[in-house]
Amino acid sequence: MNLTSLKTGKLKKRYSDIFLSFIIASVFIFAYHLDNSKTQKSEESQAVKGVTNRFGFNLDSFYIQENIIQKNEVFGSIMSNAGLTSNLIMLIEHEAKDIFNIRNIQTGAKYHVIKRHECDETPVAIVYEPNKYKYLVCDLRNEVKVNLIEKNIEVCEQIVNGTIESSLWKSLEKEGVNPSVIDLMEEALSSSVDFYHTQKGDQFKLIFENKYIDGELIGMGRLLAASYNNDNGANYAILYKSKDYEGYFDAEGRPARKSFLKAPVKFSRISSNYNLRRFHPIKGKTIPHLGTDYAAPYGTEIRSVADGVVTDATYGSGNGYFVKVKHNNIYQTQYLHMSRFAKGIRKGTRVKQGQTIGYVGSTGLSTGPHVCFRFWKNGRQVNHLNEKLPLAQPMNMSELPTYFEFRDKVLDKLNEVSLPLHDVAVSKP
Ligand SMILES: [Zn+2]
The missing domain is CATH 3.10.450.350 (Nuclear Transport Factor 2; Chain: A,)
Incomplete structure (x- = not known):
């Protein structure tokens, strides 16, 4: 199997894993050309x-x-x-x-x-x-x-509005909506919505960009906004950019993404858990496994799970090519067995959450392509899947009035399409 088909296969499998429980009664698709889209008739x-x-x-x-x-x-x-x-x-x-x-x-x-x-x-x-x-x-x-x-690329915004009753992934596919929008939604709302436990009747709205050339759809652009209504009420992710901020924020101006991503590679599976009594396949004896292994094809992008500064980008005989990132005074993360580093990644480089820092390989003591992900807390390696991680830093008070103005415009747009059962209400401070 080549890398592309492997990746696609994994992707589909993952969506079906996650969204098998999704049920959708209806997906209403609204597409319209906005006056402010980067459009000029050529x-x-x-x-x-x-x-x-x-x-x-x-x-x-x-x-x-x-x-x-x-x-x-x-x-x-x-x-x-x-x-x-x-x-x-x-x-x-x-x-x-x-x-x-x-x-x-x-x-x-x-x-x-x-x-x-x-x-x-x-x-x-x-x-x-x-x-x-x-x-x-x-x-x-x-x-x-x-x-x-x-040629001019015409960017149009599309609003998708749906209620969960059958497979979301299938319904969106049937409607011709790019399935990667699901992934973008999941990441954007990762701090407020648990997509592994969705309920029948949950409702969502998404605004995202489609790109056209000569009237032909050539691909998806950015996810601009997402709302997700469940038992906990309305959850929002609004894409916002200013001099000091860039990313998804909730209705109150808090980051809508988690401070740490769940995994350093997308569409991967855990091949070996953090385990203090693991039998080591190469050394042939019991040696604690102080990381979590994610199997992924050679060359898959490895991303930093949080903002930080690279403290190591080097070779170790066991670790192979590895990168270590310091996020704050408490947490550091380490990514082992890389085939190579990403461009510009060296000691002292500042990295953003989600930024590619290297590529999956099998260097050092490794039996196949994977990333061994090590999570350091106060200088000790811990199981990141058991950690209660800190909330992301909220937006500065001085930024909030500008953000709220922007947010209200986005919410008006989302509310142009009313949900079938009940409307979304947002408390304005
Ligand atoms: Zn490992």
Whole structure:
């Protein structure tokens, strides 16, 4: 099995593990374009909507023939097949040299031959589309001009509103909602909602970004806000950014995420628990296992579980490549057996919660790819799964008025879509 399929398999398994108990009666999907989204209608998007212009050429006056680059085709042969002289091809190569390497054209990518009339021998332009984000126009009218055009990415917000009655993961998938939104929701609300124990009737609303090019959905952006109603009332996570703060906050301005992440790798499984009487597979005797092992494929990103400063990024004969992070005067965490460190990770580097600090490997005394995660409290290694960890630092009082103003706008947006049973009420201080 290759790494990609392994990862996908794990991901699906994990969602089904977590959300098997989820029950959904209905998922109402509302998508709308907001005035403040980073949207500007380009010539490009008009063309696709059947208007008049493509790649800057008026379709009333030009004929565009679309082609796919075949195996072993190179830029020169395409150009010459399109009717260009070798002189012209050299001119194009010269004009393109600072903006695009035309020797790198990809099999399977599209190119377009643009003529005044279908039966013309020579084109007025050739357009190469390496991917959906950009295209290269070789304009041959008058003098040769080569331009690389980046397409506009249109960001639209989508609101999903649902009540738990069957598998959330399945319902969202059926509605065409990107399932990674579940993961984002779980992380954003990790300090207030226990997603392992959801109840029938729990309700949620999510606002997240979808990215479009030429009207085609190309992926998901950020999760902007989440609300989750359960027995404990309404729980919120609102994405907020200012000079001093960045992240998810609850309705009162407290961090909505936990001060420590549950695991240093996503989509992993615990392969060996913290155990003071473990039989060591390599040394062949009972040796306390003072960490928690997370098995994950080679190269999986290892993330720091909390903000902190790197105190070690080095090699030890047993530990292999490892990183140690100091979070405060009480807690330190250590990540062993890495294949390599992430870029810029060395002694003294400041890291944020969730930041990639290295990659899964099997260096040192290790039988397979995994991270041995060690949790230090006051200089002693403890089982982090048994620790009652401190709450994250609340937002500064001086920041709160600005935050509340922002929060109210987000809540208004969330409340535009009313929940089927009862509305969400938030106490404003
Ligand atoms: Zn271990």
